[in-house]
Amino acid sequence: MSESLQQPGTVYLKDYQPPAYEIEKTYLDVEIFRGETFVKAELDLVRAGTTAVAELALAGEQLELLDIAVDGVPLDPSQYRVEEGGLVLLNPEARFQLQTRVRICPEQNSSLEGLYRSRTIYCTQCEAEGFRKITYYLDRPDVMSDFTTRISADKTECPVLLSNGNLLDSGELEGGRHFALWHDPHKKPCYLFALVAGNLSAVEDTFTTASGRAVELKIYVEAKDLDKCDHAMTSLKNAMRWDEEVYGREYDLDIFMIVAVDDFNMGAMENKGLNIFNTSCVLAKRETTTDAGFQRVEGVVAHEYFHNWSGNRVTCRDWFQLSLKEGFTVYRDAEFSADMGSPTVKRVEDVAILRTHQFAEDAGPMAHPIRPASYMEISNFYTLTVYEKGCEVVRMLANLLGPALFRKGTDLYFERHDGQAVTTEDFVQALADVSGRDFSLFQNWYNQAGTPELSVSDSYDENTREYTLSISQYTPPTPECSDKQPFHIPIAMGLLGDAGELALKLKDETPEDLPADNTHRVLELTQAEQQFVFTDLPEKPVPSLLRGFSAPVKLNYQYSRDDLVKLALHDSDGFNRYEASQKLALAVIEDALKAYHCGDLQDFSPDTRLLQVYRELLQESGLDQAMLGYMLTLPSEGYIAEQQQVVDPLAIHAARRFLAAFVADNLQAELLQRAQSFDPSLDYRPVAADIAARLIRNTALDYLMINPNQEVLDICLKQLEQANNMTDELAALTALVNCDASGVKILAERQLEAFYQKWQHEPLVINSWLALQARNASPGGLARVQALLNHPAYDGTNPNKIRSVIGVFSNANPVNFHGGTDQDPAAGYRFLADQIIALDKKNPQIAARLMTPLTRWRRFDATRGQAMRDELSRIKSAPGLSPDCNEIATKSL
């Protein structure tokens, strides 16, 4: 047996082999100097099996090996090889200590993976395979070790030195340097290792666990940001309490630290006891942060904290199991946020993202099961599928079991596998064991990609009073499999009669089977086709299907528009009320699209039933104002595009805009009343009711600003000037900038500049400022975005800035991205490819992420599709292309 280095190419789940060696103890001595860092590692390696190993390979990248010894004796060059990708030890003993010393250059590390420098702060990002850029190691999640880390650095430049676990020692060194020694008592894989060194200030608090232990909480930020940590701290304490109450999980160290850095490839990272965050997911204060920003901080702080159990205490055996920790943890944070705010609103928001973006991924060339069977570059698999669909799969399991059994199942999972690296089967098995349920068919959710499509038809027999729902499922082919097995699909449902919800009785149910709430059922579809017969129904009902979006599927049932009106106004399920309003709006937008294609959109008269619904909703007392805001918002261009056979982004934009103007014209009085309710003297609180009030008011303002009269313009400007919070300030600026009315453009330009002058010292506010311009659908978008890249506020090495400009333009400004320029319709695509090729040399992970819109070329007409494809080919043939971009280009072409 030998443990060899991973070759570039495809890695397969079926090839998994347990590690040949364990690393019992890891001692790291990291000496940070300006421009270079020295890492000494002492690894206590123990052979896992009884058979001798000819070669043992340790992964390593961009390391300069200075010294190598085994048990204190320097190795002769005949005893090892340094190769591309790592270090190979020849004929290793069964037990030995490997001592290496390497030189690395964090200052030159622009990939933001491994040890790098963000502004003045040294920090690490090791998941998935970044630890190998710090030292030679068995860089795989099933190798779990006891870590001790000594850090030393200049005391003035880096007064704060942090790593995982508890501080054992610290002190002064010669030459103005100092050191800190940390030990983590919990064994962990190296992807959870973290180190931070820099000039940071901390906000401190304590949390007393359910069993009475005091935990020190520290949030480290640059001193200028100390006033923006309260919300993260409150969110952290809420998350700690919630995990105790809902999952029985206590925190397990004496200290929990969060560090915020500006340059970070994603939102945050759950390193044991030392989470490292993108500033965008920690910092929040009302003057600089929108409601969505506050909610994001709460959600991400909770998510990373929850990983302490779902990910750290019980971790993944290999990276194919990523959804084991991510899907489950997203489910946990979603339920937490639902509990902190409004469950229906949270559900509506999450489902919108899933259906717009994950469904598109699942229908595209990068489609993969939540547990992929192969990958080329694991960084490309931190996807909406693994995270968001993974969450939906856990949600289905939780709903099939019900709260009590699900809790019993997660207790068993955590206890059975504490300290282990496991698979998604282990998770499902624990749930099966406590419930006695058979989840063998359910496993298809882990193994098959693609979004199942349900076709539902129904019939009612007046004589027998029976109502039959016939449901069939079909899943389109995806790259890994063209012939799908059926999925196990829970369909939560109810039936609406003329006077409200009808009592339900399935044909084979006995009176004892009937649940207390007899207006709701969960049907379990387990075959390609099934029928469900309800008896004793007095009338033909309108079915309310897939309540709460009980499964990540597309549901087709021929609702009449009157049915949709009824569901939107009267369904007892909040999610399905929203869904019906969206379906109705989508139907009217599709009418408008037909008119557009016939060239007479301007003379088109939309179905007024949509106005009827909106009017009644606006008058409904007791309706959650956030729900009202979402129900009144037309489906996004991205969501509309998802519903089309061939996407025509210009047509979609025109049709949606036409309908929005129609709504604004016809509901002017009602909308004006909402928009006028702006009151700058109201104190700002980021709580559900207030967030909802701002949302509906700003939704109304958006509508009115499509074609504003002076009164509306005055409301908008007043809000922009007097807002005491970023939500209202940015909403007013956005409405102004998005307004195409003549005369408003110059005003918008002036206000944009004034906003910049006011906020230029706040990077996160400037990100929003960049993003709102990148999203602006007015003609000339590409030129504006190119100008932004030359603006002093732009920094082409900072992922947040790249996402705010290039990411937002290519994903959220379809009319400009796909419209190009008058001279060159493909100019948007060329621009994006140029940016990707340049960025790939510095930060391949972010470059690969930016490729998503181009991968969707099959969804467009032949000319656009070919132009997008040409750009993918150009990326693919760029010299020195990273494996990250290469995988996506190869699979998409």
Ligand code: B3K
């Ligand atoms: N686990 C990290 C993601 C790491 C991504 C590496 N490319 C954050 C999270 O999901 O909590």
Ligand code: ZN
């Ligand atoms: Zn996560």
